[in-house]
Amino acid sequence: MLREAFPCLHQQVNGKPLVYLDNAATAMRPQVVIDAVSDYYCHHNANIHRGVHCLSGRATDLYEQARGSLARLINAPSPDNLIFVRGCTEGVNLVAQTFVRERLQPGDEILISHLEHHSNIVPWQILCQQTGAKLKVIPMNDRGELVLDELDTLMNERTKFMSVIHVSNALGTINPVKELIAKAHAKDIPVMIDGAQATPHLKVDVQELDCDFYTVSGHKMYGPTGSGVLYGKATHLDAMPPYHGGGEMISKVTFEASTYNKVPAKFEAGTPNIAGGIGLGAAAEFMMDVGIDAIAAREDVLRNYTEQALTSVQGLRILGQAKHKSPVFSFLIDGIHPHDIGTIIDHYGVAIRTGHHCTMPIFQYFDVPGSCRASLAFYNTEQEVDILVESLNQAKAMFT
Amino acid sequence: MSDLNKLYKQQVLEHNKNPRNYGEPDHWTHHAEGLNAICGDQVHVYLTIENGVIISAHFAGDSCAISMASASMMTELVTGKTTFETLHLFASFKQLMSAEGLPDADHVLGSVACLESVKKFPSRIKSALLCWYALNAAIYGQPTATTE
Numbered sequence: 001m002l003r004e005a006f007p008c009l010h011q012q013v014n015g016k017p018l019v020y021l022d023n024a025a026t027a028m029r030p031q032v033v034i035d036a037v038s039d040y041y042c043h044h045n046a047n048i049h050r051g052v053h054c055l056s057g058r059a060t061d062l063y064e065q066a067r068g069s070l071a072r073l074i075n076a077p078s079p080d081n082l083i084f085v086r087g088c089t090e091g092v093n094l095v096a097q098t099f100v101r102e103r104l105q106p107g108d109e110i111l112i113s114h115l116e117h118h119s120n121i122v123p124w125q126i127l128c129q130q131t132g133a134k135l136k137v138i139p140m141n142d143r144g145e146l147v148l149d150e151l152d153t154l155m156n157e158r159t160k161f162m163s164v165i166h167v168s169n170a171l172g173t174i175n176p177v178k179e180l181i182a183k184a185h186a187k188d189i190p191v192m193i194d195g196a197q198a199t200p201h202l203k204v205d206v207q208e209l210d211c212d213f214y215t216v217s218g219h220k221m222y223g224p225t226g227s228g229v230l231y232g233k234a235t236h237l238d239a240m241p242p243y244h245g246g247g248e249m250i251s252k253v254t255f256e257a258s259t260y261n262k263v264p265a266k267f268e269a270g271t272p273n274i275a276g277g278i279g280l281g282a283a284a285e286f287m288m289d290v291g292i293d294a295i296a297a298r299e300d301v302l303r304n305y306t307e308q309a310l311t312s313v314q315g316l317r318i319l320g321q322a323k324h325k326s327p328v329f330s331f332l333i334d335g336i337h338p339h340d341i342g343t344i345i346d347h348y349g350v351a352i353r354t355g356h357h358c359t360m361p362i363f364q365y366f367d368v369p370g371s372c373r374a375s376l377a378f379y380n381t382e383q384e385v386d387i388l389v390e391s392l393n394q395a396k397a398m399f400t
Numbered sequence: 401m402s403d404l405n406k407l408y409k410q411q412v413l414e415h416n417k418n419p420r421n422y423g424e425p426d427h428w429t430h431h432a433e434g435l436n437a438i439c440g441d442q443v444h445v446y447l448t449i450e451n452g453v454i455i456s457a458h459f460a461g462d463s464c465a466i467s468m469a470s471a472s473m474m475t476e477l478v479t480g481k482t483t484f485e486t487l488h489l490f491a492s493f494k495q496l497m498s499a500e501g502l503p504d505a506d507h508v509l510g511s512v513a514c515l516e517s518v519k520k521f522p523s524r525i526k527s528a529l530l531c532w533y534a535l536n537a538a539i540y541g542q543p544t545a546t547t548e
Binding site (some may be wrong): 336337338339340343344347354355356360370394398399 | 438462465524
């Protein structure tokens with residue numbers, strides 16, 4: 001049973017078995033990931049790419065093997081297309097400052113969507129302040145789906161870049177990114193996809209998508225916190241200036257000038273999160289061993305079950321009912337503030353997220369301050385969904 | 401009684417359901433907004449202060465039950481008090497919510513002391529405190545307050 005692979009799931013909270021439904025905030029890690037991190041520190045601890053000694057060689061091999069595992073997971077042409085980053089936030093900021101910034105003139109436009117996480121809004125607002133560019137937004141409808149009717153206007157000769165979330169962390173909407181990329185490319189607009197919530201649930205093929213950049217968050221896909229990768233097309237990465245200056249990203253330094261290392265080292269200044277990268281590689285291997293299709297199929301079953309179960313709760317309203325969804329449910333219950341629901345069901349061992357989920361514009365659209373969010377992973381069970389529903393009914397009983 | 405039932409005790413649920421002094425009054429002299437954006441609590445505090453005495457205290461906003469009940473009880477407690485007394489009550493309530501605790505809380509804070517059970521839920525203390533920080537901001541002429 002795959003659930004057994006995740007040690008943190010097996011505990012009691014407030015005297016009840018833990019029901020962990022906060023996977024969109026951070027997923028649990030399987031033992032193989034924990035072991036990979038521990039194994040590095042216990043047996044191979046050394047800095048990478050710079051020592052002639054045995055441990056440094058082993059650590060370097062493990063780190064680069066991890067890059068290879070990530071490349072296979074998202075079908076990148078080569079491991080050299082991947083830059084290790086701290087997560088999607090760093091990936092977006094890196095692309096904004098090293099790829100997009102030099103392409104912008106005052107009045108140019110950057111296109112995002114209404115479904116973005118703050119991490120795919122704020123870096124672009126900063127860039128707009130720096131350059132005089134404008135931020136444009138693809139609107140959404142009541143179902144939490146993007147409205148593509150006005151794309152021809154939104155993608156115009158001033159549009160210099162588009163960055164769109166693949167799967168909404170707040171509503172679960174799976175966006176039609178392949179279609180968006182094709183439309184953008186028809187107008188020579190490069191595209192970045194924020195894949196934080198996609199790689200844990202879906203088969204991602206960056207070559208099939210033909211995106212220019214794709215960000216992966218490690219801790220959302222069963223890897224360590226503070227780990228992630230940024231995929232970029234080789235021609236872009238070669239042409240981009242470095243993001244951070246420092247060690248490792250240079251080939252020669254004098255006081256007069258420095259020359260930069262080749263990709264991906266050019267973007268990896270300083271000693272990286274070595275253990276995190278190795279652990280993320282183990283997470284990618286774990287997912288490929290389980291099978292992304294098997295994960296997606298199991299989560300489809302769970303999503304349908306959860307949707308029906310939540311619908312049975314009177315006075316419960318699900319926000320976001322997109323046709324294509326991952327197993328994420330934002331919901332409200334009449335007369336009970338989300339924060340109270342979160343506290344009460346925690347008493348029954350159920351962990352959900354409450355608030356705006358770093359997507360304030362989505363909740364401004366729905367004119368509510370936030371929601372409860374239950375986000376599932378393949379290791380959740382139908383029984384856990386039943387406990388969620390029972391605990392929600394307990395919360396309702398308390399407030400009536 | 402479980403900790404959860406102590407948190408959502410009858411007084412809290414009752415004040416949440418039927419908040420006292422709720423809604424923006426026609427006349428007020430002092431106002432501040434308390435906003436905890438991350439958890440979604442928002443409390444507007446409206447005061448009418450004459451000669452250093454709070455003649456009336458109202459609140460409005462969309463908040464969790466803990467925040468609503470705290471604000472409702474607070475407006476009852478501070479009505480008729482001087483601003484000086486009110487600032488002392490604010491300090492006492494903060495002490496009640498701290499690890500130190502407040503001796504003789506029932507005597508000092510009246511029914512507001514029943515919120516001591518919130519301390520067992522550290523993530524909710526900021527909900528209980530929000531209205532008090534907004535009250536303090538209103539007295540000092542500051543437009544906003546937060547406890548996040």
